[in-house]
Amino acid sequence: MKQASTRDSNSANLETFCEETIDKGEETNRPQPEEPTILGTSPEQAWVRPSFKGPDGQFGAGTAFVVSQDNAVFLLTAHHLFGPAGGLDREYTWSEMPTFSASGENPLSKVSVVAGQALPVKGARGMQGTQVNADLAIFPVQSNSQVHAMSLATALPQVSDEVWLIGEVIGSSEYKHKAVVDQVSKEGIYYRFDNKIELRATSGAPIVDKKGQVVAMNLGGGEYQGAVMGIGNPAPVINCHLQAAWH
Secondary structure (H helix, E strand, O other): OHHHHHHHHHHHHHHHHHHHHHHHOOOOOOOOOOOOEEEEOOHHHOEEEEEEEEOOEEEEOOOEEEEEEOOEEEEEEOHHHOOHHHOOOOOOOHHHHHHOEEEEEOOOOOOEEEEEEOOOOOOOOOOEOOEOOOOOEEEEEOOOOEEEOEOEOOOOOOOOOEEEEEOOOOOOOOOEEEEEEEEEEOOEEEEEEOOOOOOOOOOOOEEEOOOOOEEEEEEEEEEEOOEEEEEEEEHHHHHHHHHHHOO
């Protein structure tokens, strides 16, 4: 009963958060671009090592992944990469993000992703303590790209669910790393990895469930009580920001 009550409370909080986020979004009336060619939905082929171009020139940092949502395709990554974590002198504000564009390549399929200017995700910022649900950057993928694109989960995962971090991990030849969900809220999702992996350079990597849907975006983590813990921005929250920024 307690688990069901917690699940209902999380769902109610998420619904309220989403409504408020969309209401606060700025009307852009941007034209809808042509959708890129979607080759498939394979998580292992939908992530990239991204490269960004902005006021400070070109730089690479973290991980990014492609999702298809509302008849459009987007490249998603972590906002905190556009600051000292990405080698920049300062963190750029959400309103400055359209000065950046992105591209990337998946090392498995060698598929290249080209994205346009970042969307202004109102209120986006790097993670602050345990509050990570505003740490997000969104780039519309251009129509000349051919990509694998995943979908965002519409509900929060449950404690004890099995999930996987998808992407390149330093010191490992694997691209899929199993974890178990430990804590869940709209502020962030915590998961405990089966193995002691190196999380450096995995900011922005997708966390997927057994269906291959994205349940969170990995933002960081570290060792806790003998295991490696990760923390991610929940996919339903990402979807709320996406709806607010893309309308």
